[in-house]
Amino acid sequence: MKAIVLSKCGSPDVLQISEVPDPHPTANELLVKIHYSGVNYADLLSRQCRYSWAPKLPYILGLEASGEVIEKGKDVRNFEVGDRVILGVQSGGYAQYITIQESLALPMPNHFNFQEGASFLATYFTAWIAMTEMARVREKEVMLVHSGAGGVGTAAIQLGNALGLDVHATTGSEHKRQKIKNLGAEPYSYDDFDQKMPVKPNFILETMGGDVFKRSMKILAPMGRLVSIGATGIQYSKKNPISLFKAWRAIPRVSFRDLLRNSKGFMGLHVGYLRKYPEIIRPAWEKLKALVEEKDIHPVIHKVFPLSDASKAHSFIHARKNIGKVILDPWK
Numbered sequence: 001m002k003a004i005v006l007s008k009c010g011s012p013d014v015l016q017i018s019e020v021p022d023p024h025p026t027a028n029e030l031l032v033k034i035h036y037s038g039v040n041y042a043d044l045l046s047r048q049c050r051y052s053w054a055p056k057l058p059y060i061l062g063l064e065a066s067g068e069v070i071e072k073g074k075d076v077r078n079f080e081v082g083d084r085v086i087l088g089v090q091s092g093g094y095a096q097y098i099t100i101q102e103s104l105a106l107p108m109p110n111h112f113n114f115q116e117g118a119s120f121l122a123t124y125f126t127a128w129i130a131m132t133e134m135a136r137v138r139e140k141e142v143m144l145v146h147s148g149a150g151g152v153g154t155a156a157i158q159l160g161n162a163l164g165l166d167v168h169a170t171t172g173s174e175h176k177r178q179k180i181k182n183l184g185a186e187p188y189s190y191d192d193f194d195q196k197m198p199v200k201p202n203f204i205l206e207t208m209g210g211d212v213f214k215r216s217m218k219i220l221a222p223m224g225r226l227v228s229i230g231a232t233g234i235q236y237s238k239k240n241p242i243s244l245f246k247a248w249r250a251i252p253r254v255s256f257r258d259l260l261r262n263s264k265g266f267m268g269l270h271v272g273y274l275r276k277y278p279e280i281i282r283p284a285w286e287k288l289k290a291l292v293e294e295k296d297i298h299p300v301i302h303k304v305f306p307l308s309d310a311s312k313a314h315s316f317i318h319a320r321k322n323i324g325k326v327i328l329d330p331w332k
């Protein structure tokens with residue numbers, strides 16, 4: 001089969017397509033024909049050897065995909081050949097086929113096509129866990145989403161509206177601000193959200209780190225909750241000690257005294273590390289799937305690249321051109 005095997009780290013042009021052996025399912029695994037593969041910001045970090053959840057080199061890049069079951073191991077009980085599934089994996093998404101334990105495969109929402117299936121898990125499920133399981137948002141609360149035009153950001157805006165929240169979001173350009181306004185969020189820039197928001201947020205989904213994180217903690221309402229899921233705003237070069245030091249200083253940190261005096265909370269989330277707790281994942285997934293089906297929510301997809309152009313897909317995201325999701329077609 002064709003796949004993108006990451007064998008050395010570097011710029012997008014290290015992503016070259018190669019021919020690798022087809023996978024075969026063991027007794028409790030499914031063999032899935034991948035229809036589309038999601039590209040995530042974390043893949044860009046993996047490609048640069050900056051992602052802590054990545055396996056050791058070499059491995060097939062890619063954290064999520066949609067597809068159909070084409071074969072099942074003899075002990076598989078809950079899936080049949082032909083079932084449409086969504087997969088969240090530590091590696092293996094940028095390929096034509098993948099095997100996965102049946103306990104880790106998820107049935108695709110009924111109203112999704114395969115492109116939407118590949119655009120869903122890493123973004124919506126992350127936003128959903130942060131909003132409902134960690135911050136426990138309630139109707140009419142004020143939510144601020146940072147990087148609202150990205151994959152996670154657009155998902156969080158849609159979910160916030162579906163849950164009846166008052167949704168506000170930041171983004172890096174005027175063009176994107178107009179887009180997220182159309183999606184149902186009051187838009188701001190990273191520079192002025194803390195000055196311009198007319199109300200204090202009860203919940204903040206934080207993706208940037210650094211100064212954006214610090215100013216976000218300051219504007220949380222009493223009893224407010226901030227969930228940090230990334231630090232996209234922190235860029236550094238391993239060869240430049242000054243940039244490394246600045247990056248280290250920009251990592252989100254909180255003062256216990258500040259939390260205590262202002263009665264607010266800071267939490268961190270990584271959905272990858274949560275995979276080992278099916279008792280958390282399964283019920284949260286069922287609730288999310290039911291909501292997107294009931295409210296007819298569809299992921300915002302910006303562009304589909306052929307798998308052979310994975311390097312162009314990464315460059316596109318580096319250039320901050322995407323509004324919503326970028327996906328790969330492994331059959332082109």
Ligand SMILES: NC(=O)c1ccc[n+]([C@@H]2O[C@H](COP(=O)([O-])OP(=O)(O)OC[C@H]3O[C@@H](n4cnc5c(N)ncnc54)[C@H](OP(=O)(O)O)[C@@H]3O)[C@@H](O)[C@H]2O)c1
Pocket residue numbers: 039040041042122123126147148149150151152153170171172173176207208228229230231232233235269270271272317318319320322324325
């Ligand atoms: N913890 C978890 O479980 C988890 C799961 C999924 C994602 N995440 C994190 O959530 C964040 C968003 O992920 P995503 O997959 O939704 O990414 P995405 O679609 O690429 O969106 C990221 C957004 O960040 C902004 N950005 C700021 N600085 C950037 C830079 N130097 N390069 C590229 N974009 C930059 C861009 O929006 P503007 O141009 O508007 O600034 C971009 O649209 C990332 O930090 C990611 O690591 C965490």
